[in-house]
Amino acid sequence: MQQRLTPGTALLLTVPPLLWAGNAVVGRVVRELVSPMSLNFIRWLLAFIVLLPFAVSVLRRESPLWMHWKRFAVLGLLGIGCYNAFQYLALQTSTPINVTLVGSSMPLWMLATGSLFFGAKVTGRAMVGAVLSMIGVLLVLSRGEWRQLLSLRLVAGDVYMMLATISWAFYSWMLSRTHEPSEVRRDWASLLMAQMVFGLAWSGLFAAGEWALADAHADWGWPLAAALVFITLGPALLAYRCWGAGVQRAGPQTAGFFTNLTPLFAALLSAAFLGELPHWYHGAAFVLIVGGIWVSSRQ
Numbered sequence: 001m002q003q004r005l006t007p008g009t010a011l012l013l014t015v016p017p018l019l020w021a022g023n024a025v026v027g028r029v030v031r032e033l034v035s036p037m038s039l040n041f042i043r044w045l046l047a048f049i050v051l052l053p054f055a056v057s058v059l060r061r062e063s064p065l066w067m068h069w070k071r072f073a074v075l076g077l078l079g080i081g082c083y084n085a086f087q088y089l090a091l092q093t094s095t096p097i098n099v100t101l102v103g104s105s106m107p108l109w110m111l112a113t114g115s116l117f118f119g120a121k122v123t124g125r126a127m128v129g130a131v132l133s134m135i136g137v138l139l140v141l142s143r144g145e146w147r148q149l150l151s152l153r154l155v156a157g158d159v160y161m162m163l164a165t166i167s168w169a170f171y172s173w174m175l176s177r178t179h180e181p182s183e184v185r186r187d188w189a190s191l192l193m194a195q196m197v198f199g200l201a202w203s204g205l206f207a208a209g210e211w212a213l214a215d216a217h218a219d220w221g222w223p224l225a226a227a228l229v230f231i232t233l234g235p236a237l238l239a240y241r242c243w244g245a246g247v248q249r250a251g252p253q254t255a256g257f258f259t260n261l262t263p264l265f266a267a268l269l270s271a272a273f274l275g276e277l278p279h280w281y282h283g284a285a286f287v288l289i290v291g292g293i294w295v296s297s298r299q
Contacts, residue, residue, distance in 0.1 A: 021265030023235035024096035036088030041207035055193035080199025086164035094157025110256035129292035136288035144281030
């Protein structure tokens with residue numbers, strides 16, 4: 001699914017990385033205020049309430065959504081339940097810069113997922129670009145010491161973010177397949193609500209397990225409330241709306257490379273709000289990632 005990017009599509013695919021970088025920074029800031037599964041559930045519960053007046057028709061008994069409930073249950077699990085939960089778990093032990101750079105392996109997972117499960121062809125340029133991006137990720141994982149790769153021990157946050165990235169790759173490929181009826185896909189609010197109603201159930205199940213089996217907590221106050229407003233309106237609603245439209249226009253392979261902008265935004269936001277200045281290997285990794293975008297996007 002190789003399509004030429006228009007400026008409008010490029011803008012749609014640039015907005016989500018900026019908001020996701022903000023989501024990583026905010027998730028790191030509030031990690032002591034709320035446990036990760038609970039944060040994910042509250043976020044999507046608020047997003048559901050905000051979106052409900054615009055897409056209530058898709059939930060009615062006669063809606064064609066229920067004929068395709070299995071597809072949307074999987075989309076909700078991958079894109080809303082697993083991806084966000086794994087990312088918030090990752091931020092418990094990793095910095096926003098590291099988390100977003102590990103997430104920059106997205107093009108590789110997009111290519112592998114498309115080729116193995118969706119019958120997509122992998123071009124030579126796309127593979128070279130994905131390899132460059134992966135080298136950048138390995139540079140971060142080794143903290144700039146290549147010999148450490150021989151005895152590399154991933155911290156929990158790195159593993160969680162890798163799982164989040166794989167979940168998002170499957171989600172994006174499924175999203176690009178337009179099997180559902182036009183009544184559900186007629187506007188972005190209906191399409192997102194169709195996923196959210198199941199994703200909210202998954203994230204609620206995960207949060208319940210967290211409260212039953214782990215040290216769950218939520219310290220309510222203005223800092224947590226402000227964080228929830230941002231991650232609900234920005235990374236949850238606006239980013240998903242832009243990503244869904246961008247994937248449908250450009251295809252998952254092309255869209256996947258735009259996720260590599262997230263580390264740049266995360267580094268800038270972390271330096272501004274957390275005082276976590278990037279190291280030299282972060283800059284080198286970003287050069288490799290941008291090189292991967294450039295190589296893969298050349299026609």
